[in-house]
Amino acid sequence: MQGSRLGLILENHPATQMAVVSPFVTQANIDSTKNHITLNILYQNVRGLKTKTKTWTMNLLLQACDIVAVTESFLDDTVEDAEISGGSWSVLRRDRGSPCGGVLIVARPGILLQRRRELETDSGEDLWVSCNIQGRSMFICVIYIKPSASDEDYMNLFCKIESFIFDLKGLVVILGDLNLNSASYNIVCYYSYFVTLCGLTEHNNIVNTHGSILDVVLVQEHVETIVSDTEGMVPPDLYHPPLNIKMNIRTAKHSDRLEPSNISNSKDWNFRKLDYETTPYSNVYGILGCSFDCNRCTTYARFSEIRSNLKACIPEAYENYIRRAESNIKANPLGFWDYISSLRVKGGFEPNVTLNGCMHSGVDAAEAFANFFADVFLSEVPKLSVDEVCLNDDKLHGTVISIPKFSVADIAY
Structure with missing residues (x-):
């Protein structure tokens, strides 16, 4: 006391x-x-x-x-x-x-x-x-x-x-x-x-x-x-x-009913002891039918229509994406190469390029990339020389542009 x-x-x-x-x-x-x-x-x-x-x-x-x-x-x-x-x-x-x-x-x-x-x-x-x-x-x-x-x-x-x-x-x-x-x-x-x-x-x-x-x-x-x-x-x-x-x-609390395995790995249903031959599956299907909108023709028709539209849109969206990417590179090649250079400045990961079954990295990757696309770039500025065209008619190459005829209106000032 x-x-x-x-x-x-x-x-x-x-x-x-x-x-x-x-x-x-x-x-x-x-x-x-x-x-x-x-x-x-x-x-x-x-x-x-x-x-x-x-x-x-x-x-x-x-x-x-x-x-x-x-x-x-x-x-x-x-x-x-x-x-x-x-x-x-x-x-x-x-x-x-x-x-x-x-x-x-x-x-x-x-x-x-x-x-x-x-x-x-x-x-x-x-x-x-x-x-x-x-x-x-x-x-x-x-x-x-x-x-x-x-x-x-x-x-x-x-x-x-x-x-x-x-x-x-x-x-x-x-x-x-x-x-x-x-x-x-x-x-x-x-x-x-x-x-x-x-x-x-x-x-x-x-x-x-x-x-x-x-x-x-x-x-x-x-x-x-x-x-x-x-x-x-x-x-x-x-x-x-x-x-x-x-x-x-x-907080964690005790559950009196058995939870499925996708909720808790420690509480799992044991299907090995199930009597598959005498199990009344109609009861299971009946419960599913009451809980979900199953086996409805109108619902499936709507689902099928949406799925078909999605399948048709995926290839089209992919083609549009590739087309936009190619167009952006063509319209602004300097921006593309600036981005590639920025990766090196910012400590980006070293890219790897696979060409003809060989893996290239670092400088070799850049060389392989350039060699692969060499044919689509002109090595020098084209010459608009008619004399050179006439002299090398049998050995034309990509640096010579042949213009058979053009008018004054075709020339942009």
């Missing part, structure tokens, strides 16, 4: 009121309902933590979010985890080893982070962690790619993620600074393909003071995600506003 009375007095005492209501807690501060949980992640490019550890620690103790993801930490072996953990937050980091770069993730007590080194690139700055929040598995990655990164650096990251992302059983969240504004044109194009291929959705629409967006917030599943600007852990960088990422995640 005395202990309970003392606790009540301390809770209501002004000196201890802040300790009661502030986030100095020993467990995760996650809002949850019966079927959903709300997870708050703070992301910031801090541009160095070595000289800001005091501000960082103070804000971490007062922070209401659940997870903090950081890029450009600038940390090395001289800074211990205890200096940035606030005493109770768990810390996972990947330092570059040089004065710049580096990424880290910290999580509130109660959220157990596990580093997944097998998902990381060998020489990049991507940190993958997994955690389980109230029965829901999550994979969180924080990435930093330096502005001087090569196309190979980008492709190593993209291809690595593509190789395993569909095998991950859980929600995937990718945060970071990819510096796409300084990447080559090919990388920017491939990034759009990468996001679509992996089923990722970009949720960040917060622009910096210069009117651009440098940081990405990619979520794989269809999860309600709200990204807003916030104060951050340290004074913000003008190019990287701190982001508060609020995610409303549906």
Whole structure:
């Protein structure tokens, strides 16, 4: 009784009121309902933590979010985890080893982070962690790619993620600074393909003071995600506003009925024990007939008409596309070669050309391309020389143009 009375007095005492209501807690501060949980992640490019550890620690103790993801930490072996953990937050980091770069993730007590080194690139700055929040598995990655990164650096990251992302059983969240504004044109194009291929959705629409967006917030599943600007852990960088990422995640719940395999691989129908001979298929067809508009002649006629029109349009559309491409090259050959040259300037991928069964690359590819089309280009300016035509009547070549007759009206001034 005395202990309970003392606790009540301390809770209501002004000196201890802040300790009661502030986030100095020993467990995760996650809002949850019966079927959903709300997870708050703070992301910031801090541009160095070595000289800001005091501000960082103070804000971490007062922070209401659940997870903090950081890029450009600038940390090395001289800074211990205890200096940035606030005493109770768990810390996972990947330092570059040089004065710049580096990424880290910290999580509130109660959220157990596990580093997944097998998902990381060998020489990049991507940190993958997994955690389980109230029965829901999550994979969180924080990435930093330096502005001087090569196309190979980008492709190593993209291809690595593509190789395993569909095998991950859980929600995937990718945060970071990819510096796409300084990447080559090919990388920017491939990034759009990468996001679509992996089923990722970009949720960040917060622009910096210069009117651009440098940081990405990619979520794989269809999860309600709200990204807003916030104060951050340290004074913000003008190019990287701190982001508060609020995610409303549906929790896993037990299902009393057996789900098909296309919903969950762990719950599958066993057709091997089915008695195919005595199964009343009429019942199945009846259910399908009640649920779908099947076996309707009018419906099929409409479908057949649309399909026929589509089949007729595909070859025509393809021919029009080829015709426009050829016409554009003919009308503006300089633009075509400018585009080819720009690929080399922007660090584009080295093209390969196959000619007569041989593969050519680099300069050899350009030579093979030029040799193949040599016959359609004149090697020199044509000469309108009647005398030369008469002298070489039996050995006419492409540089001589024979004009038997023309009038003054045919000449364009």
